[in-house]
Amino acid sequence: MTLTIQQTSGPAYTRIYAYGAARGENAVPNDDLVGPIDSSDEWIRQRTGIVTRSRAVPTTSATDLATAAAAEAVARSGIEADQIDLVIVATISNSRQTPSMSAIVADRIGSNPAAAYDANAACAGFTYALAQADALIRAGVAHYAVVVGAEKLSDVVDPTERSISFLLGDGAGAVVVGPSDTPAIGPTVWGSDGSKADAVGMNATLTEFRDGEAAWPTLRQEGPTVFRWAVWEMVKVARRALEAAGISASDLAAFVPHQANLRIIDEFAKQLRLPESVIIARDIETTGNTSAASIPLATHRLLEEHPELSGGLALQIGFGAGLVFGAQVVVLP
Numbered sequence: 001m002t003l004t005i006q007q008t009s010g011p012a013y014t015r016i017y018a019y020g021a022a023r024g025e026n027a028v029p030n031d032d033l034v035g036p037i038d039s040s041d042e043w044i045r046q047r048t049g050i051v052t053r054s055r056a057v058p059t060t061s062a063t064d065l066a067t068a069a070a071a072e073a074v075a076r077s078g079i080e081a082d083q084i085d086l087v088i089v090a091t092i093s094n095s096r097q098t099p100s101m102s103a104i105v106a107d108r109i110g111s112n113p114a115a116a117y118d119a120n121a122a123c124a125g126f127t128y129a130l131a132q133a134d135a136l137i138r139a140g141v142a143h144y145a146v147v148v149g150a151e152k153l154s155d156v157v158d159p160t161e162r163s164i165s166f167l168l169g170d171g172a173g174a175v176v177v178g179p180s181d182t183p184a185i186g187p188t189v190w191g192s193d194g195s196k197a198d199a200v201g202m203n204a205t206l207t208e209f210r211d212g213e214a215a216w217p218t219l220r221q222e223g224p225t226v227f228r229w230a231v232w233e234m235v236k237v238a239r240r241a242l243e244a245a246g247i248s249a250s251d252l253a254a255f256v257p258h259q260a261n262l263r264i265i266d267e268f269a270k271q272l273r274l275p276e277s278v279i280i281a282r283d284i285e286t287t288g289n290t291s292a293a294s295i296p297l298a299t300h301r302l303l304e305e306h307p308e309l310s311g312g313l314a315l316q317i318g319f320g321a322g323l324v325f326g327a328q329v330v331v332l333p
């Protein structure tokens with residue numbers, strides 16, 4: 001006799017219940033950073049849109065930021081912390097390779113013994129982790145998930161690195177995901193192009209650092225290469241995410257692209273022909289680029305500033321080191 005094993009299945013749909021956010025305590029102005037990179041406040045504003053970026057004090061870790069954002073999302077969700085059985089933290093800046101940030105966050109927010117793991121998909125990390133939470137809940141593997149994007153990029157910044165140092169900030173954004181009566185997280189369009197792995201990332205390995213062959217590894221990028229890729233290729237990905245959700249740009253209430261550069265954001269808006277009515281996230285101006293945290297941080301802020309967006313559709317797209325990308329349409333809580 002052939003034995004069959006039981007299989008799980010979950011609800012047909014999921015949705016985002018609530019957002020939480022935490023930013024680094026300090027608002028660091030351009031003038032504080034321009035000296036070592038021979039730049040200026042004017043150049044940074046014109047080329048990136050950044051006026052200040054949030055950076056955490058030395059005693060605040062990425063895990064602290066992740067915990068604060070996750071705790072706020074859970075408190076606002078109406079779900080008890082002990083009902084959360086999955087915690088995913090998307091990050092590239094955990095200062096320890098193991099244990100994960102997610103296991104510590106799960107314990108700190110009262111969700112021990114939730115399944116917990118970190119995901120590294122750089123600036124697309126939040127869209128990747130949201131895709132996983134949605135799929136795992138619909139498969140019946142988890143019931144309620146906390147998805148966090150959390151970074152303390154100031155730990156991996158070389159203040160003399162002209163290609164990127166002035167862009168980066170610290171923060172965490174989080175959501176609670178659970179069952180829904182109607183579809184509220186659209187199909188994820190995602191992928192990678194490892195042939196461009198050298199375009200953005202760390203400038204050395206930890207073993208090179210250990211062996212004295214390199215300084216403390218920090219981030220660097222080929223800015224114009226990444227810029228062109230973002231503007232040409234990511235617009236196609238954004239369009240595919242709209243198509244996959246069965247909607248058009250004019251159905252959107254909000255557009256939340258990864259906060260990498262205001263010029264990239266404006267170019268997306270133009271190429272997607274977003275109508276005036278679509279509210280565009282421009283959190284980069286005061287937060288900077290916070291990699292995996294940037295999309296949930298920007299959305300949290302949009303919902304604070306425009307509560308009328310609640311129930312509307314948002315297109316989000318993340319892209320970065322790998323290179324990797326991910327996009328989906330979500331219903332805002």
Ligand SMILES: CC(C)(COP(=O)(O)OP(=O)(O)OC[C@H]1O[C@@H](n2cnc3c(N)ncnc32)[C@H](O)[C@@H]1OP(=O)(O)O)[C@@H](O)C(=O)NCCC(=O)NCCS
Nearest residue numbers: 038039043047123162163200223224226227260261320321
């Ligand atoms: C990094 C970035 C802001 C640079 O802007 P850019 O317009 O591409 O600038 P370029 O590198 O082409 O340089 C243009 C000029 O500014 C100068 N420049 C470059 N970096 C500078 C800086 N930090 N400060 C002042 N001047 C700078 C260059 O030397 C060049 O001068 P020149 O015209 O006299 O030769 C931009 O390329 C970018 O945002 N890239 C994408 C980032 C991104 O999406 N990352 C995703 C992963 S997180």
